[in-house]
Amino acid sequence: MSQNVELDRVVMRFGAVTAVREVSLEVRGGEFFSFLGPSGCGKTTLLRLIGGFIDPTEGEIRIGGRDMRGIGPNRRPTAMIFQNLALFPLMPVWENIAFGLEVRGVPKSERRRRAEELLELIALPGYADKQVAELSGGQRQRVAIARALAVEPQVLLLDEPLSALDLKLRQHMRAELRALQKRTGVTFIYITHDQGEALAMSDRVGVMSQGVLQQVGRPEELYDTPLTPFVASFVGENNRFAGRVREAANGHATIETEAGIFRGRNVGRLSAGERALLFVRPERLQVANGGAVENRLTAPVSHRTFEGAFIYLVADVPGSRPVTVQLANTGAVPVSEPGGEITLGFAAEDAVILADQGEG
């Protein structure tokens, strides 16, 4: 039913700006795939490449195994939902939805029937004759999706479609989108700079930075085993220690930092002497009360934030960035007031060691 999308060393340059650098990946048929990255990293450009609005400077894009170079957006099995939706304000809702069918010469009564079916699907029955201006943000959102689905695309391209909605509605629409994708079986390629959104909705996520695809993986993989320092700090919160590898063996390594000597998973496959970064998540840090934890450090607490279910402590570790600890509020949390010393610990399995490429 749905086709896969392959990118093969795709490069896109606009004059001197390289918006996409050597991106290769395969989005599988029927998959919910997200591109995640900060603003300006080339996400929209990548989506426009897949949709056929622009052709890559170098490389190849295949949909369902077929090379797409030179094939315009109107002849690709893709449909795009634009960052600003781009509904047609001068047409009523049903004509918006049925526009793709009108183009294909479907008779009017049939178009109307299909539009009403789709309105049913997006839970807006009875909205056929409304004007676009009369709809709320979430309703417009859904009409845009229906308009794209009406042409029965193999691949649906979504460019940050939820960014204009408020938080509540956004969460609701996430669930709806996900359910819709499951129901229709269409391949979704979704763009967002919101990592919570990407992790919550996607089968797999591709993380981008400055036109480079940094890592592709399931949300858990990205979170637990980031492969680059960018992914480690962009996806979720992370504490970072810089140092040098002392010894490496059996997939683990020991690094020497100004805050202490720590052991962690040698994800970056470094060898002794190399410059390294160690990342450990705030929730994987614990207050070590003499227990048997592998890595420990002692530092003065500078801030304490109470957030109900969680308590955040910030410790000023000498020779390192401040370290954040997230403690579940189980009632057993020791009172660590700002100014007091605290000893933190973490397991080697919870720490990821990556090569320090000298940026940031």
Add this chain to the structure above:
Amino acid sequence: MTALIRRFGLGLSALIIALPVFWIVMMIVLPELVMIDFAFRPNLLPAEIGGPKDVYTLGNFQTLVENTIHRAIFLKTIWASAFVTLVTLVVCYPIAYHLAQGTKPERTGFLILLLIIPFWINEILRTFAWFIILAYNGPLNALLSGLGLIDRPIRFLNGNFGVIIGMVYAYILFMVFPLYNSMESLDRNQIEAARDLGASAWRIHRRIVIPHAKPGIATGCIFTFMLAAGSYAVPALLGSPQSRWFTEIIYNWFFEGGNWNQGAAYAIVLLALCLGFILLMLRVFRVNLGDIAK
């Protein structure tokens, strides 16, 4: 009103309101009223003015209905102006679309400048330039025969052809700018979305661009039609005695026939024609005056 007084005081507010009112009354309302008054009175000798013959009558309008030549010229002016409007629209639509959607913003300014530069020259001179280009021994004929397209020069300035070309050229900007303004506000993503859904260029224009640009199209057509119907210089220079324009007849009544009453009546008919055209455009494009004022 009260806000104005609160802001500027009574004296200054009165002045601010009085000046435009004075302008409108003295420059627009009064002359029109005098024209209307003239139009409905017979042309009399000075001694008869105020006498028993000086009554309101439709006689001046009847002349137009009865004089077959004037009537034919009036009808010709209508269809020729409509034709000029249509040709101008067809010529300007692609230009305006290209400016509004097809080029990078940095280049748009440059292209608009190129469009405007010829209009820094006086209209008479520009029209005269066309007179030279279209002349029997002029460069256009030289070019066409040089290319072997014609064996004998064509008399462009003999009929309506030269007049229509000259007018299309003269009114390009009055069509391009309203079109450009209305097209520029169209979100480019809408065009791409339509294309993504499979629409051809033709359908994109018919369903997305033209509906969006309707107020601009109506405005441009109204400008062009009124300017064309009321044009004097272009038909006088580029036309021949066989292709007279209605304005030329009005001119003749005033300044050669010395019959101001008759001229005023004809001028009012022309004014009514233009008003009628405005209403027709508003109806055809289903826009109201508010949209056009934008």
